[in-house]
Amino acid sequence: MKSKTTIVKPPIHMRLYSVWYRHMRVYTKNLVANGLPPFLEPLIFLVAIGLGLGRYITEMKGMPYLPFLATGILVTTAMFTASFECTYGTFIRLEFDKAYDGMISAPITVKDLFVGEILWAGTKGLFFSLSVLSIVSAFGILSIKTCAVAPAVGFLTGAMFSAVSLLITSFVRDINQFNFYFTGFLSPMFFFSGVVFSLDTLPKPMQWVAEVFPLTHSVRVVRAVCFREFSRIHLYDLSYIVLVTLLCAFFAIRRLRGRLVA
Amino acid sequence: MANKSPNSVIAADDVHKSYGDVKAVKNFSFMLESATCLGFLGPNGAGKTTMMNLVYGRSQRDVRPPSTLRVFGYDPAQSELEIKYLSGVVPQENNLDVELNVRRNLLIYSKFYGIRRAEADSRIDTLLDFMELSDKKKAKIKELSGGMKRRLIIARALLNNPRLLILDEPTTGLDPQVRHLIWNKIRQLKSNGTTILLTTHYMEEAFQIADWIIIMNQGEKVLEGNPKKLLEEHMEKYVLEVSNKNSFGLIEKAATKKIRKDRSSESMLLYNSDQGVLKGLSDRLNPGDYFLRETNLEDLFLKLTGRELNEE
Numbered sequence: 001m002k003s004k005t006t007i008v009k010p011p012i013h014m015r016l017y018s019v020w021y022r023h024m025r026v027y028t029k030n031l032v033a034n035g036l037p038p039f040l041e042p043l044i045f046l047v048a049i050g051l052g053l054g055r056y057i058t059e060m061k062g063m064p065y066l067p068f069l070a071t072g073i074l075v076t077t078a079m080f081t082a083s084f085e086c087t088y089g090t091f092i093r094l095e096f097d098k099a100y101d102g103m104i105s106a107p108i109t110v111k112d113l114f115v116g117e118i119l120w121a122g123t124k125g126l127f128f129s130l131s132v133l134s135i136v137s138a139f140g141i142l143s144i145k146t147c148a149v150a151p152a153v154g155f156l157t158g159a160m161f162s163a164v165s166l167l168i169t170s171f172v173r174d175i176n177q178f179n180f181y182f183t184g185f186l187s188p189m190f191f192f193s194g195v196v197f198s199l200d201t202l203p204k205p206m207q208w209v210a211e212v213f214p215l216t217h218s219v220r221v222v223r224a225v226c227f228r229e230f231s232r233i234h235l236y237d238l239s240y241i242v243l244v245t246l247l248c249a250f251f252a253i254r255r256l257r258g259r260l261v262a
Numbered sequence: 263m264a265n266k267s268p269n270s271v272i273a274a275d276d277v278h279k280s281y282g283d284v285k286a287v288k289n290f291s292f293m294l295e296s297a298t299c300l301g302f303l304g305p306n307g308a309g310k311t312t313m314m315n316l317v318y319g320r321s322q323r324d325v326r327p328p329s330t331l332r333v334f335g336y337d338p339a340q341s342e343l344e345i346k347y348l349s350g351v352v353p354q355e356n357n358l359d360v361e362l363n364v365r366r367n368l369l370i371y372s373k374f375y376g377i378r379r380a381e382a383d384s385r386i387d388t389l390l391d392f393m394e395l396s397d398k399k400k401a402k403i404k405e406l407s408g409g410m411k412r413r414l415i416i417a418r419a420l421l422n423n424p425r426l427l428i429l430d431e432p433t434t435g436l437d438p439q440v441r442h443l444i445w446n447k448i449r450q451l452k453s454n455g456t457t458i459l460l461t462t463h464y465m466e467e468a469f470q471i472a473d474w475i476i477i478m479n480q481g482e483k484v485l486e487g488n489p490k491k492l493l494e495e496h497m498e499k500y501v502l503e504v505s506n507k508n509s510f511g512l513i514e515k516a517a518t519k520k521i522r523k524d525r526s527s528e529s530m531l532l533y534n535s536d537q538g539v540l541k542g543l544s545d546r547l548n549p550g551d552y553f554l555r556e557t558n559l560e561d562l563f564l565k566l567t568g569r570e571l572n573e574e
Contacts, residue, residue: 009347010376018373022359025370029361098357102418105318105351106374107343262281262321 009107019108019116020123027124038081038131042073046139061198063227070136071226072195074150075157075218077132078125082158083186085121086165087178094169100260110257118162118249125158126151147226157218160241163248164214170255189215214244269296271426271457272317273332278324279312279481286312287323288481299448299458301472301489303465303559305567309481310461311354311430317459318345318428333426347375350419354430354461356411358418360403364395367403368418375422382421389417393447409440416444420451427451429460433467445470465559479567489559497557497565498522498533502540505529506551516543524565533557 010018027034050066060068093099103113129151137144168181192199192206193215199207210216217237224234272294279287287309294300302310315321317333319342331338333345358367365386372382390396393413398406406414412432419427429448433441448471452458462468468475469489476486485492504513510530517523521540522533534540537554544552 007344007347008376009343010374014376015374018370018376021373022370025366026359026361097360098353098355099359101353101355102357102371103374104320105346105353105419106371107346108374109343261319 012112015108015112016116016119019103019113020120022103023117023120024123038077038128039135041077042070042132042135045073046070046136046141050139061200066141067226068223069196070132070141071147071150071223072193072219073136074129074132074147074226075153075215075222076190076195077128078154078157079161079186079189079215079218081124081128082121082161083165083182085124086117086162087169087172087181088175090117090166090169091172091175091178094256094259095175104260110260111253113260114166114249114253114256118159118166118245121162121165122155122159125161126155128158129154142226146228149225150222153218153222153225156221156238156241156245157215160214160218160245160248163245163252166252166256167248170252170259189213194219214241217241270294270332271296271334272300272459273330274313274317275330276327277313277316277329277331278327279309279316279321280324285481287316290481290483292476292483292486294457294459296457297452297455298473299452299460299471301460301462301468301475302478303462303468303475303563304478304484305463307480308478308567310478312481313478314428314430314459314461318342318349318351347422348424349426349428350422350424351428352412352415352419352430352432354434356415358403358411358414362403363399364390364401364403364406364414365399367414368421371418372421377422385421389420392420393417394443409436409443412436412440413444416447424456426457426459429458431461431463433462433464441467465563469559477563477566484566485562493557493559493562497562499535499557500533500537500540501555501557501561502532502534502544503529503553503555504532504547504551505553506548509547509551512546513543516546531561533561 046066049069054066057065059065100113104110133142133144133147133150136142137147165181168178172178190196192202192210193213194210195215199210199216202210217240221234221237221241224230270293272292274293275291277287277290278285290309290313292300302308302313304310312321316323316331317338319338322339323329323331334348336344338345359370362370368386368389369382372385377385387396390399393416395410395413395417398410398414403411416429416432427448432448433444436444445467448458448460452471458471460468460472472489474486475489475492477484485496487495504510505528507528510525513530513532514523514525517532518539520534521543524531524533532540532543540554544554
């Protein structure tokens, strides 16, 4: 038998980058259709809330209401974009387009594939946070300078929700099942994670539930970053985010490997 | 084939693969020599694609019973990256990125192999030229015909100058012109030293490009050998196909024991190496009720794997 051939296969960072690059290329292909909504969405939201609800509520927890709400939107936008990417997007690549079949025929492992995808979803989260930030700062609601680190929280939020979404996707057999995830998990989380109102008005048991929601921790961290008020709890929040991301990614990759490499 | 060969690209010994209770591949052994083409033939569900997937780590063979599988000396269960780096894969289903144009599709894949941009650009030009797609460089995937898409996927598989090209039904559903073009390209690659592993259920395809074929059925090897020799050794030279059911009885009586008969509800096939004998039989039939022709690999295939549909 022939002796093993020594070959220079691409190192891990190149493999992850190539997956990230593929998603970036496909996404930016329709830049207008894909890149405009993150700017339009906060605009619509702010007009509706600012001109409507904002007239009645001016303050939340001693904070002016619009900046309170705007900081929350910085991370919810990252949550939604990453969740769409890694539910419907992933499912279509997996089952309909068979895009992964091609990619793992190249020197890419299943782990590379999904770690690269999580990094890409994090990048989208960062980009969406940045878009919202640029809009709200244009209206003088937040300052882009003081909130400069907020898009990084958008990255972490995007990465976390892509890992959670990949885990959900690993169980899904029919694309319509994602309805449960969106209306049953993400929508309630939007309202009960301290984005629109402060959680301490809620009954105690509901507060405990809110503590389990991953988004709650993103919201607390992004407010801390934007309002420069740090305490020990934010370290806990950050650890929670990292832990949820790693755990969900681990099980998601394990389960998706079972579906791709049987 | 020699059991130990210094030129083997793939060496498989007693490979098994099961999905739950379903045994997709059973005690399968084969050897693929460098710069030759091996074809897996078999009906749907015979285990062709499964065996192919095992080769590049897309699927994991059963741990028990113990088996060996080496590709360029690497075990796919441990070294999938090395094997995939040295191989190019053309999957059964097209999976191009429809959002991107022809050139971009290749560029994305060149990154997976870590090919530098300048090198990738010239490689892409060469490959588009080779697959006769140069004028489609900027075209959208939707604008391509089925044959062009297939050629583009083959070009994609060739990006990293693979030493092993894995083709899963490369020409299924394509028109004769494209099929012949693809066969020519495969022959060209082979003469340049590329080793080829092929699955197909087109007998003609196997006959055209494979040096060695393995006929599979229900996960097992049924027969293997050089396609032309297999035909000579295992099949009569001629076959008389009778299509009129009313003549079956007449022919059955008239045919001697030396003529092999294969009767299904709709047709009757009579095999013999002496064309004259079959000609004599056909004289008793109305013209249009029969067809006398040379046997081909398809007849051998049906002889080995049966006429019943292999669907569950």
